[in-house]
């Protein structure tokens with residue numbers, strides 16, 4: 001098979017640069033050796049800095065969906081409220097239903113952000129001890145406001161454990177975990193971290209770990225107590241994906257060289273560029289105002305461009321575009337601008353997009 005794939009302009013997996021991919025061919029090291037502990041210590045310290053946290057950092061060798069369950073099975077005793085405003089928050093709620101929890105769902109029309117008054121309403125019933133929110137709904141390009149939720153929890157529900165999916169925002173958007181008081185923040189590596197898929201990262205508060213000690217029937221594989229025991233030895237409970245760890249170390253070096261604050265600013269600037277590009281073409285944004293993501297722009301295709309034709313032409317020019325998630329296909333399309341996509345890459349992609357639009361006489 002020819003190994004010459006189009007450059008990815010989909011919101012995950014995102015484009016991985018050659019210098020990061022090269023790290024994946026580093027010689028293997030043993031997973032119970034001093035070498036791996038040095039590697040893990042470097043990564044954990046780096047992730048703590050990027051997340052502004054002193055919480056535990058666990059490195060996990062599977063996709064982020066597994067961490068949805070790590071969050072819930074270690075913390076839910078009474079029930080969990082899920083804010084559902086897109087495909088991923090919906091799947092997380094499904095996972096909780098399948099776990100047999102008492103689940104409350106705050107259902108939003110796709111494109112809307114989480115409304116803190118709704119969260120207040122649900123939690124005021126006293127039936128739930130956990131709140132599960134998706135920071136950046138990748139399916140709709142909606143980024144919800146974590147500060148408002150944080151204020152609510154701190155002032156009225158300090159005992160509620162707060163789980164946040166940051167799969168498409170961690171490492172692209174500033175999330176001050178300790179200041180916000182997030183108990184469990186999870187992400188996989190194939191979005192703003194700019195690594196291949198199949199590896200995940202989470203930060204876990206001490207109080208979640210303490211609560212986990214009182215939860216029964218939580219299994220072994222996702223037990224945070226087990227993870228804590230191993231991370232104290234700078235190891236992981238089972239054999240990890242060591243190539244991902246070499247890749248992650250490289251990304252942390254890249255982030256430090258770029259400057260953490262500069263990285264946040266770059267993502268904001270790229271989101272402004274993509275939004276303006278959409279407006280200049282007479283299109284609209286899909287998310288409600290004030291909830292537009294910094295890592296991807298979800299464009300409402302009011303000009304009714306033929307997305308499949310555009311896709312064909314972009315593929316010929318070496319780009320794989322996004323055509324909208326699930327039932328939104330064609331009605332929206334998403335432009336990712338995160339991780340290894342820099343302003344020059346975005347401009348290059350959108351200039352090529354313009355060439356295609358011109359050719360199709362839009």
Ligand code: PLP
Nearest residue numbers: 063064065088136138167168188
């Ligand atoms: N949560 C969000 C917001 C996502 O965008 C995705 C994947 O796109 C997931 C969870 C699932 O991540 P994974 O495929 O690593 O399980």
